[in-house]
Amino acid sequence: MALLITLxxxxxxxVVLIFAVKARTEFxxxxxxxxxxxxxxxxxxxxxxxxxxxxETFPEKALPKAQAVFDVIEExxxxxxxxxxxxxxxxxxxxxxxxxTTFVYHCATKKLKMYFIALWPIGRQMIDxxxxxxxxxxxxxxxxxxxxxxxxxxxGNEGVINVIVTDIKQLYTTDAYGTDIAAIPxxxxxxxxxxxxxxxxxSAGYPGTKEWVQYAVTPFPHDIRMVAGCTGxxxxxxYPYMPQQLPGLLAAIKGASEYESLVINKYGGDxxxxxxxxxxxxxxxxxxAHVLMVLLIIAGNVIFFTERKREARS
Amino acid sequence: MSRETTIWLIVFLIGAVMLFGxxxxxxxxxxxxxxxxxxxxxVDLGDEDKSDWVSMDEVPEDxxxxxxxADRRVSWTSQKTSNYGEFVQQPAGGNxxxxxxxxxxxxxxxxxxxxxxxxxxxxxxxxxVAESVFVGISAAYWMVVAFWDQIVPNLIGxxxxxxxxxxxxxGLGEDARQELIYLIPLVLGMMLLWRLSPKGGxxxxxxxAFFIGTFCGLRLxxxxxxxxxxxxxNSIDPLYVTEGGVFDVWASLANIILLxxxxxxLVYFFFSFEHKGIVxxxxxxGIWFLMITFGAGFGYTxxxxxxxxxxxxxFLFDDWLWLIDPTDKRLGI
Numbered sequence: 001m002a003l004l005i006t007l008x009x010x011x012x013x014x015v016v017l018i019f020a021v022k023a024r025t026e027f028x029x030x031x032x033x034x035x036x037x038x039x040x041x042x043x044x045x046x047x048x049x050x051x052x053x054x055x056e057t058f059p060e061k062a063l064p065k066a067q068a069v070f071d072v073i074e075e076x077x078x079x080x081x082x083x084x085x086x087x088x089x090x091x092x093x094x095x096x097x098x099x100x101t102t103f104v105y106h107c108a109t110k111k112l113k114m115y116f117i118a119l120w121p122i123g124r125q126m127i128d129x130x131x132x133x134x135x136x137x138x139x140x141x142x143x144x145x146x147x148x149x150x151x152x153x154x155x156g157n158e159g160v161i162n163v164i165v166t167d168i169k170q171l172y173t174t175d176a177y178g179t180d181i182a183a184i185p186x187x188x189x190x191x192x193x194x195x196x197x198x199x200x201x202x203s204a205g206y207p208g209t210k211e212w213v214q215y216a217v218t219p220f221p222h223d224i225r226m227v228a229g230c231t232g233x234x235x236x237x238x239y240p241y242m243p244q245q246l247p248g249l250l251a252a253i254k255g256a257s258e259y260e261s262l263v264i265n266k267y268g269g270d271x272x273x274x275x276x277x278x279x280x281x282x283x284x285x286x287x288x289a290h291v292l293m294v295l296l297i298i299a300g301n302v303i304f305f306t307e308r309k310r311e312a313r314s
Numbered sequence: 315m316s317r318e319t320t321i322w323l324i325v326f327l328i329g330a331v332m333l334f335g336x337x338x339x340x341x342x343x344x345x346x347x348x349x350x351x352x353x354x355x356x357v358d359l360g361d362e363d364k365s366d367w368v369s370m371d372e373v374p375e376d377x378x379x380x381x382x383x384a385d386r387r388v389s390w391t392s393q394k395t396s397n398y399g400e401f402v403q404q405p406a407g408g409n410x411x412x413x414x415x416x417x418x419x420x421x422x423x424x425x426x427x428x429x430x431x432x433x434x435x436x437x438x439x440x441x442x443v444a445e446s447v448f449v450g451i452s453a454a455y456w457m458v459v460a461f462w463d464q465i466v467p468n469l470i471g472x473x474x475x476x477x478x479x480x481x482x483x484x485g486l487g488e489d490a491r492q493e494l495i496y497l498i499p500l501v502l503g504m505m506l507l508w509r510l511s512p513k514g515g516x517x518x519x520x521x522x523a524f525f526i527g528t529f530c531g532l533r534l535x536x537x538x539x540x541x542x543x544x545x546x547x548n549s550i551d552p553l554y555v556t557e558g559g560v561f562d563v564w565a566s567l568a569n570i571i572l573l574x575x576x577x578x579x580l581v582y583f584f585f586s587f588e589h590k591g592i593v594x595x596x597x598x599x600g601i602w603f604l605m606i607t608f609g610a611g612f613g614y615t616x617x618x619x620x621x622x623x624x625x626x627x628x629f630l631f632d633d634w635l636w637l638i639d640p641t642d643k644r645l646g647i
Contacts, residue, residue, distance in 0.1 A: 232614030
């Protein structure tokens with residue numbers, strides 16, 4: 001019944017919209033684009049405010065790609081080694097921050113050994129932020145150097161991957177804080193990233209997931225396994241690598257939200273902090289903004305066809 | 315003053331008055347940052363040849379700390395991000411304090427966010443200021459990070475490990491040996507900088523040629539392996555898929571669509587035949603596949619941009635204006 005009412009109301013609204021646009025074609029055709037910007041701002045701001053106040057989020061159902069990422073990490077056992085490559089910066093934190101947070105939370109909950117690395121200069125800051133936000137307050141029993149460590153940033157893009165895939169100590173003599181890596185217990189026996197049980201990459205562009213696939217996964221398909229999370233812009237370019245070269249991929253905030261719901265449903269409990277629900281919170285603005293865009297596309301098409309019909313008549 | 319300018323001036327004035335009111339006349343204020351301060355003190359228990367810095371908490375009982383000279387002791391106060399909720403809940407004499415510097419940082423971040431968004435109205439000096447500051451800071455940050463994370467440990471540290479250990483990185487391993495082969499990248503780097511010289515700019519072309527040649531060789535091999543050969547192999551999928559002995563309709567359909575898509579797109583890019591008749595129709599199908607792909611890419615891009623707008627608005631509402639508190643940093647204020 002509710003579905004019928006919703007469909008009926010939507011259809012009625014669309015009819016009214018189409019008639020309104022047809023009646024005022026000239027007005028809508030010459031509408032200042034800044035009104036559209038304002039509409040979009042309101043469409044995003046209102047849900048951000050309402051969800052921020054109520055803390056209610058939309059239910060999320062995981063699709064196969066996010067489920068695959070979750071399953072690959074679930075297959076790991078306590079003490080397995082995971083390389084977390086944070087190749088992003090504040091410019092893409094809106095999309096990638098939530099998935100990075102969930103990756104760290106998932107790995108920490110499963111007691112995996114985390115090796116952080118960054119190929120982007122500000123990636124190191126992103127690593128420090130996640131350590132300060134998740135590991136230090138919520139997993140105080142984890143010890144730096146035994147349970148997690150930060151290798152920091154190295155310049156050189158895919159050149160770095162090409163070296164560490166066979167010899168990590170050639171580039172990394174110390175960790176991000178200047179400690180000799182030979183003195184760090186969890187680096188014992190790690191001579192290359194082939195010793196990692198899984199690579200998790202959070203990628204905002206170049207260098208990122210594509211380079212990790214090209215330089216690490218493809219040459220060593222039996223030794224290196226990787227899952228990734230990426231920005232929406234990159235996602236269509238990475239789909240061809242799935243599933244052979246890339247078993248799982250979180251595409252943009254939607255993928256992050258699906259993965260977040262899987263992790264939180266299994267490990268979060270009832271009293272989960274809002275910092276672990278960032279992606280699901282951001283799906284509210286997505287919904288309203290996308291509805292607005294669909295309406296604008298319909299309005300634009302109505303104007304186009306009305307104009308064409310009018311020109312044909314004249 | 316034009317009508318538009320007057321309207322914007324009024325909007326800005328109303329906004330400024332509301333901000334001032336919220337910051338000054340509400341009980342909790344807004345955009346206030348708090349830090350937890352903790353004192354740190356280290357002493358050097360090593361000898362003249364080798365330092366051994368130890369935290370004051372870990373100094374053995376038999377060591378008389380007061381006897382250690384001042385130049386072998388160092389102390390500072392570290393700051394950890396805290397929040398208003400922890401500040402009001404802390405016991406008397408707690409270490410959590412208001413941080414003026416970080417609060418100014420939040421204000422700057424908020425104002426620069428608004429400056430950048432103001433470009434949507436029209437190009438303006440505030441946007442240009444934000445853009446210039448961002449570019450300048452990014453370049454400077456890049457340079458500093460590259461120097462300390464790359465040049466110091468991986469170049470100077472390889473050429474003169476003892477010097478780097480004493481100067482900047484006491485954690486550099488004792489077993490680090492001098493590797494003179496790193497003189498080659500040093501010389502190449504210096505040749506590259508010759509570009510800045512008024513004369514002899516051609517010298518920089520040699521290292522540039524070396525870098526480009528190496529990069530091309532590396533990329534070519536990896537591209538062929540990962541994006542050409544492996545992709546061909548990945549595209550060869552069975553058209554009749556069974557799962558546990560049962561025919562899997564959707565997997566089979568997906569593989570058939572993949573095959574049709576690959577072939578039709580290849581036909582579209584095959585220009586040795588004129589796109590007429592059956593070839594033209596297949597090429598047209600290829601265009602449909604390409605358009606759907608571009609549409610999906612564009613849709614993802616839009617989703618990304620909305621997510622970026624959402625995080626900026628969340629920052630403005632949460633950290634700056636204190637209108638929402640999704641992570642319970644301020645006890646729900």
